[in-house]
Amino acid sequence: MSENQQGLQGPPPEERPHPDGRRNSQGIRIDPEVEAEPDSRTAMISALVEHEPGVLARIAGLFSRRQFNIESLTVGPTTVEGNARLTLIVEEPEPGIDQAKKQLAKLKPVISVGELENRPIRSELVLLKVNGDEPDKVQAVTEMYDGTTLDAGPETITVQLTGEYDEIEDALDAYRQFGIIEIARTGPTALARGSTPTTPGEKPAAEATAVGVETDGGSDAGGETGDGSAESQAETTN
């Protein structure tokens, strides 16, 4: 039982000592005079996943409920049957990107997660339909951007473009003069450059059939999980 029974005692808040230190909104200790809040950056994240029912919903739900800002998401099969590769573009301040990768790695169907750094190979496919009034000019633009005409009618022309974001944007600017009617974009997908695995878990580089792979270490964009061995996944799942 209470011994003195006087109610709560002690100096009020304004009479207590308070440290001068501060943390920013990411919980990092800062010098408030110097350091500003971190800028957000765009990260390209690649994940190898088990292609089981609901896996996309799990990933989409995770990004939605944790308010990770996701710009694009592509998915497709891999060299390993039953596995799929996801490519995500996330825009977040630094700790948020780290957090997104870790949360992604916690999902049970996610085998490994890696961030693509150092000029990854990335590409996007675009289908676009423009007015067919000036077929010759459209053809000229298509050739200039290495596109393919998939369908040409009296009223519309449909073109396929592939390439990196900047190329695509340039091409779209050029097509705008004809009047773009509809557009469908896959969103970019990507792989690490050279022999470094994009994320551990898919067919090891040694077994890859491709010849002439760069070995100059042009990319250190290894997986988040590190060494590429089966063990590496353990770090990110529990």
Add this chain to the structure above:
Amino acid sequence: MSETAKSHPDADEESTTDDTTAEATTAEADSGRTPVTDGSTAIVRALENGGVEHAFGVQGGAIMPVYDALWDSDIEHITMAHEQGAAHAADAYGVVANEPGIALATSGPGATNLVTGIADANMDSDAMVALTGQVPSDMVGSDAFQETDTTGVTMPITKHNWFAASADSIGDTVGEAFALSESGRPGPTLVDLPKDVSFEETDNEPGEPELPPGQKPPTEADQENVEDAARAIERAEKPLLLLGGGVIKAEASETAREFAREHGIPVVTTMPGIGSYPEDDELCLSWAGMHGTGYANMAITHTDCLIGVGTRFDDRLTGGIDTFAPEAEVVHVDIDPAEISKNIHADYPCIGDAGTVLDQLTEEMEHEPDAREWREQCQTWKNEYPMDYSIDKDAPLRPEFVVEAFDEATDDDTIVTSGVGQHQMWASQYWEFTEPRTWVSSHGLGTMGYGLPATIGARFAADDDQDVVCFDGDGSFLMTIQELSVAVRENLDITVAVLNNEYVGMVRQWQDAFFEGRHMASEYNWMPEFDKLAEAFGAKGWRVNDYDEVADTVEAALEYDGPSVIDFHIDPDANVYPMVASGAPNGKFALSEDQL
């Protein structure tokens, strides 16, 4: 309910004459258990393989085959009044027993009623396996009777969930759900069981529960990180150990105690970490955060090296992030990599099992930090900000007095459960906890109504000679009071102390502090008489208004062999202090409303 009747194995052994049954009886004699014949028996076998002894649930159409299979099992099923109760009971059972609690429900409303309890377990990282019935596979997606997309609904609140696809794999899937639930950072899992799959024939005997392929939680932390962390602790002048619920889940309380004592480091806990360290120990400053002790909040504000173990630095602990432990280097030990630097940046991340990493740190440390002055400072704060309340014998009862009366009348190993609200804070502030797994509450989700069903689950997991006492609020109690029928039916020796102020007290306290005292929807005006209500359920009930009735009634209720309820009519104006306002600095905790 079920349209497909399945014949029940006859309980009368004399009627077992046909060949099939004779065969089954032989197999039973060999293994001591009935053989797996279909999806349902495989599910039950998987649970038995996991060592499950109790399951909490509510019957219903789509789960009937599984229940039917339980008929032949030694697993004791406790029929709860409501599926929410089943989920909370399973959760609390798991907390006390240190194994996944099992909750069963049918499809549709059965499953959705589990949701609150699953979300609660998820927030508190409690191991639990929910098994839900589902409409037959070929009707899924047709908006069939009692159909809900259960895996969809529970996706954000489970570690993982499964839609069982075939009877052949269903047993192993349940085994995976069981193993995953308790591995690494524990949490709830769910398996949705379409009725046709439960009925489908299979003789696939599931093995022991095994983690899904590729799942392997970390144990030891990276040695370099441990070395760096050890140096940081050695050079600290004001080190502070912050023990979270993860310490208890990792069974690392003993290791944490040794660590603190060996290195002379003062200790605060989080609320879920209550019990990891004895609160009567000199080094212990009890728990920090919104309603934590003044001395814990002073220590966490002034520490220069905060060693957080098994904590997720939740906002109720940190107060404002900008002023949380603002001078401290943070060593963060956690088994979940995603918790590292999620809310508070970890200068020294140590990813691994709490006990293992603490041992690694001890191994690595060459000398204890020079913290004599700091320890003295912590003692000074203890004396400066004592947890105390004043009593006027002629005024209404102080809730703190009731909590202390129970604490005095019971043993150290008594399990205390609670609902959510003011009563929960008084219970955790004024009960002196000394042992892990004796404080069972809803921390992260803050689920009013958690108390009574959790008490039932805890009772089944507790030793026979352990008392189980629930502190509940009038509002919380009324949310799940129907579970009293279960306590009576099962003749459970539990005591519920309702700290009744006829308010949603915590809301009323905030309205007084932040909404100019406008008591919108927080005043009940009328409450049933809980002592009589208890009697109507078949439990024992008392009503207490005065100080001089407290000790005797507490004694009588504890003595009573069965469920008992004491309706304590407390001071309706009593408030919970100290209090750190939302987002405020911990060090500026208010001792009364005018300091907020």
